[in-house]
Amino acid sequence: MSNMSEVLSSILPPAPVCAARVLAAEDGGAVTVQIGETARMAECRVLATGGEAVALCAGDDVLVWLADASGGRGVVIGKIVPYAQPDAITAPAERAARPPKLVLEAQGDIVLRNGGARLTLGRDGDVELACKRFTARGHRLLELLAPMIKLN
Structure with a gap:
């Protein structure tokens, strides 16, 4: 042994x-x-x-x-609890009941936060994305349109 x-x-x-x-x-x-x-x-x-x-x-x-x-x-x-089927997949009828467009409005900033990620829509028009890793995927074209682009 x-x-x-x-x-x-x-x-x-x-x-x-x-x-x-x-x-x-x-x-x-x-x-x-x-x-x-x-x-x-x-x-x-x-x-x-x-x-x-x-x-x-x-x-x-x-x-x-x-x-x-x-x-x-x-x-x-x-x-020990009864098993419940997770609702990870939304039924088509439930998805059809959702509005086609959702508008969030506020007098100040709108902040979406989850774990270490944060998206801030500033009242002055600035958008800030703070995260550990950012991935952008486009099926055809990914455009960055601005008079100035800064990469560091």
């Missing part, structure tokens, strides 16, 4: 991952779950994945990693 993880895996039984149901969730982070259809219960903490915090309440179905063989403590890996 070449490393410590192989030694430990040969000595320790594998920690089970199983479905559970939340019995109680406290503000301090402790979640009590019932393991599967058994009478076993476990005190768990909730895994933070960097996104929004998972809101758990009694009756929620969760996936739990049990830290010890007795199943007395563990970690809630995630909440």
Whole structure:
């Protein structure tokens, strides 16, 4: 055996991952779950994945990693929810209901911001695009029309 993880895996039984149901969730982070259809219960903490915090309440179905063989403590890996088809593709009927032209008007500047990208339409007519990378694609012709063009 070449490393410590192989030694430990040969000595320790594998920690089970199983479905559970939340019995109680406290503000301090402790979640009590019932393991599967058994009478076993476990005190768990909730895994933070960097996104929004998972809101758990009694009756929620969760996936739990049990830290010890007795199943007395563990970690809630995630909440089990019904699958919902993503609406990435817009139905033709929904697309047809959209207006053919959208006009945004303001007395001051209009700013569109998403992550590290920003598009500012200034009230004085200036347009500023701030981003990490800019790509322009044209199927036929890409024109820059100005009395002066500055590249740095």
